[in-house]
Amino acid sequence: MTIHETIKEVQEQFKDVLKNARDPLMLEEVKNTFLGRKGKIAGFFSMIGEVPPDTRKEVGKMLNELKRSLNEQLELRYAEFQSEKKQKERVDYTLPGYVVHKGSRHPLTQAVDDMLSIFKRLGFDIAYGPEVETDWFNFESLNFPPNHPARDMQDTFYTEGGGLLRTHTSPVQTRYMAIHEPPVRIVAPGRVYRNEAISARSYCLFHQIEGLYIDTDISFADLKGTIELFCRMYYGKDVKIKFRTSYFPFTEPSAEIDVSCFLCKGKGCRVCKNTGWLEIMGCGMVDPNVLKVINYDTEKYTGYAFGLGVERMVMMRLGINDIRILFENDVEFLRQF
């Protein structure tokens, strides 16, 4: 048998054995048999002295080539075993993730935040006032004389000791002005109370945001510009706004503001009662009587005020037709937001 034939035979043997190796351990045996220190290839190398000197170089080369080839095949087989093993032990990543509870913000406080962030952009600071108010701040300072029919507009809860639950956030106006000189530019969020029977349409408390801007040369046109900007930022730039004359004791002239229904885009639907418009806030130029009360110079300063009801806006946006839902705090409701 020539050396060539011998090498060929070894190669065939190797292939068979390799094919039959079913695990890495058997592969280790194969490696020892053929490529170990006392393996077959090593045996060939030790016999190299027996071949004619002129072919030794060639035979050596062939043996090296054989060794490299067997090694390579072995490695490949090893790699196959490795990847099979990985496949088997891999975690089932389709299992659900660990539980992280979802929380939520109440839609009312969320809306207040949204609106305040717009007013902050428009240069308003935020101010606060107490919920238990005096008659003076809630009514008299705002130009509601005692025994005036305007007081009927706001049914009031009275508290022991002569206080009352504020019926609007407007007392923050006079509270703030009493301790600040103009310019005054604030919005005031908060809870207000009305002594009205609880129904789908009214609740004994709701949230308002009050706005106030007093300085020299502030006009109704400024008020309109600001409100329009706010509405566009809150409802989107296509919203239409309508002003109509109204009456509030603490503003003169006074207006109500309607915005085009965002649901039907003014065509008329259930939310807007087919009018295409939604009433969202009251506003006006601060009545000089109010400025006088806190000793502002009415010849020098003018200004505007506005007040919007948060519940109304939230209900319209979310399609809620019963205000009580907002105060029920059913977790199945709350978790939606």
Next chain:
Amino acid sequence: MIVSIDWLKEYIDIDMPLEDLAEKLTVAGLECVVKEIGKSIPKGVVIGHVLEKKRHPSAEKLSVCTIDIGTGNPATIVCGAPNVEAGQRVPVATVGTQLTPDFTISKTKLRGVESNGMICAEDELNLGDDHTGIIVLSDDHEIGKSYNDYFSSSLVLDIDVTANRPDAMCHWGVAREISAITEKPFKKASIKLIEDGPEVDSIAKVQIDALDGCPRYTARVIQGIRIAPSPAWLKNRIESIGLRSINNVVDASNYVLMETGHPLHTFDFDKLKGHKIKVRFAQEGEKFETLDHKERELSSDMLLICDTKAPLALAGIMGGIESEVDDNTVNILIESAYFTPAVIRKGSKLEQISTDASKRFERGTDPNETLVYAQNRLAALIVELAGGSIAKGMIDIYPEPLETKIISLRYDYVKRVTGVDISPENCKSIFSHLEFTMISEDEDSLTVEVPTFRPDIEREIDLVEEVLRVNNIDKIPSMKKLTMSVAEECDKFHPFLTDIRNFFAGHGMHEAVNNSLVSKNIGDAGIWGYTPLNVLNPLSKEMDVLRTDMIQPLLITLRNNALKKRTNIRLFELANVIEKNDHVDTHAVEHFNLGVLCCSPLWGLNWTEEDKPADLFYMKGVLDHFLGNLNFNYKLKENTNRDEFEILYDIVIRKSIVGKIGKYVDGYFEKLQLQYPVVVMELQIGKLFNWYNPKQQYIPTPQFPSIFRDISLVMDKKSKAVTILNEINQHGGKYLVDLVLYDVYIDDTKLDKNKKALSFRLEFRSKTKTLKDEDVDNVMNKLFERLMNQYGAQLR
């Protein structure tokens, strides 16, 4: 308020579509819609003739009527009204008639007697509020005809008049508005008054003993009138605005009221004792029966119209039974007066009566021209309708005429307030159409006398509003470049609250918004022990105080959710709680607090961890994270005052109690069958905000490695983890930077049954060097020795 379009046209030309008119009036301040009224009575309501009335065999208050309804087949109807009689013409709702969306007439048995329909009262047909008896119609109503045919339909404006505009509560007022908007003339009817009776002073007297309540009182007397049904034109007018025609005198009085806005009252002159009117305030406790058949006990704030003997009417509010005009009246006295608005309002509030008259008087009527016009108009109208002769002269007591107001309007002021230029011509035209009298004018201003029917106009700014609203407030161009005075202060509180809200929402909790009004026991149960502030006029007993803490309302919310079988209840809320305090003017101190409540699994059913409740340790973890974020060091001090808690801690910062955290006794909410313990926390956020100091300067990050030491100590079961943690923290030496309690081991088979093992990991690090073992060995030894001596700790 309803005004009829047809009627309006007597005073003003209307040549635009009504929808446009309504829109224009709305923008100008009279919010209104166009409506058609009159055709509202269902077809099945027909005229019936009561043929026979018999007593119900088994019900005293019911009668069994046989009624001809024009079908040739009389119907048997059981009726409960006291005023039904044989021979009457009455409206009958026949079987199958749908009166309201949820009320359709059907054949029924009433106490054993079959009833085939219903005889209607006013309120059942939406014609008024009266439910004292059925409507009895005159004999000219044709039997079997649809009742609705007797109502002419009319187009009206339904106006929501604001409290400042008494002048607009009548046809004149609305016509005047239209005149100003459209610049068309406003016409009033002229009056032909023939005084052919005796001198009025010779037959009647008026005396005012309460000038502060009644500055002006006028009276006319008409003798020899005949009460009769109103003629068709008047009936139509009255019905066109949804009122019911009664008789010529009453209808005429209502007609003038709705025309001019001035309320009038007619007395049966022969029923006036001494033929004298006296105006005075009531004596405290004085009794009087009003037209609505209510005996009232009056307060001394109530203004009365009296004769020489007794009260006749609550002035400006409601008349009395005694002096009422009835079918036999022949002589009448007409009252046209001005009453002080605040007095009428007070009276109307006290007696809880609101009438067409009181609504106008309390807002302010015209004491001058309109008052006299209305007096003369009614007198002339009554003579036209009911005959009789008017006594010569009008009694007029008006000792101190109310001053008219003269106001100047500067054009530059108009510009300053509105932001636009409005021409002097425009202003003048508006005031002229609104019936202001021009006194003078110059280049920069005009001066007008305010008509006395406009009590709302007192100052220059009020004139600006007139100009603005008539000019269409919606057309004022809005400022495109906003001026902005930059506030020097910048609120930090709201962003602070937003962060807190987002923190708790981020920790899987739902934000609640609860009612601040709670019942007294809820207020009394507050965790802070505040005295609750009472509401004097609560809506119900469930809401008669303000909440004194955040936890109790959250417990109500828990209950409501539990009743709906909700699980995973994790809630928080931020709001004021109120402490009654008599040392402040409102008797209330407000604390802005945070409430948190959990009754929930920590994770819920899942595939990795055994489910655990979100218990006190969860809440403690949240608290630690929350206060850690705000850089507050705090201590928990056990509070043993509340039995309903298994454990309750006061949260203490700077020696002051700023919060509570606790777990309710299991079974405290037994009825709710909760699956998880109820743990709660409340924090005084207002206080924390005042103390809060946003992050100081940064601390350099560690440059040298740490050394860790674990130590497991066996100690008495009763010893508290917090004691050992404090001990280690205090005596861990200058290199100790972190301490974690990582295991609690209790096993009576492996440890003494009075013992437990706690394991701690201590982290040591230096800012200046790499620590070596010997740097910490000494500390560890001393620490262990200390724990061994003081707490009997053994190494495990």
